[in-house]
Amino acid sequence: MRTDVAYRPTEKTRAAKAQRRAALLTEATELVAEGGFTAATVKAIAERCEVSVGSVYSHFDGSTDLLASVFRRGADQELEAVRAAVAATEGGANRLRALVETFAQRAIRGRQLAWSLLFEPVDPRIDAERLAYRADYHALTTEILRDGMESGEFPRQHLEVTATALIGAISEALTGRLSPTHAVTTDADDADTVEAILRFCLHGVGHVAPETRSTNPSPDEGIDP
Structure with missing residues (x-):
């Protein structure tokens, strides 16, 4: 009888492995939310999960792969919201x-995690993930602008340029609020910040209030390429 049959994982063992990997990601995400990506070392994650460092590495192709997975998980949650x-x-x-x-309210509520996802200096692989998610936000913003143009709420404009400008404005306007070195602010201060960003964005896209909307486009409104 042969005893060298290759091991084949069962559905149960695959599910258990996925559960262990998810638990590692959860603890890693909490560490990032507490102290940034620099705090989420493999050793710290292993200690939080009460497993060996080798066990952590058995689920990821190195620390960069682990942190990239943490980034994707956090960014996915924010994008879906x-x-x-x-x-x-x-x-x-x-x-x-x-x-x-x-976007702004969730970022302010989870300042450290938002700072890490948006601004913390990271490995180039994680930076590449940032660019991918930025493209997703660009696509969503472009869709919103097109919707507003079709309804007459926004004048015709260069969609790609305006969407890029909006994304940059929203994130950059939050830099001070999210910085780990920034003083703690009140709810009123945070609400004012969000409202100021919104006003800037609406003004930037040329929002026309219903009572002042004109059916005749201005000659300098620009075009949708």
């Missing part, structure tokens, strides 16, 4: 408001 808020509203201005308020 923003998408859900936008999908729940109608009209360009309301959808832009949903994007700005959801």
Whole structure:
């Protein structure tokens, strides 16, 4: 009888492995939320999960792969929350408001994690992940702008340029609030920040209030390429 049959994982063992990997990611994400990516070392994650360092490495191809997975997990959660808020509203201005308020409010509530996802110096592989998610936000913002243009809420404009400018404005405007060295602020200060970002974005896209909306486009409105 042969005894050298290759080991084949069962559905149960695959599920158990996936569960252990998810637990490692959860602890790693909490470490990032507490002290940034620099705090989420393999040793620290192993200690939090009460496993060996080797056990952590058995689930990831090195520390960079682990942190890239943490980034994707956190970024996915934020992107899905923003998408859900936008999908729940109608009209360009309301959808832009949903994007700005959801993104900014969630970022302010989870300052350290948001800072790490957006600004913390990281390995080039994680930076590449940032660019990918930035493209997702660009696509969503472009969709909102097109919706607003079609409804007459926004004048015709260069979609790619305006979407890029909005994404940059929203994230950069939050830099001070999210910085780990920034003084703790009040809820009122945070609310004012979010509202200021929203006003800037609506003004930047040329939002036209319903009572002042004109059916005749201005000759200098620009075009949608």
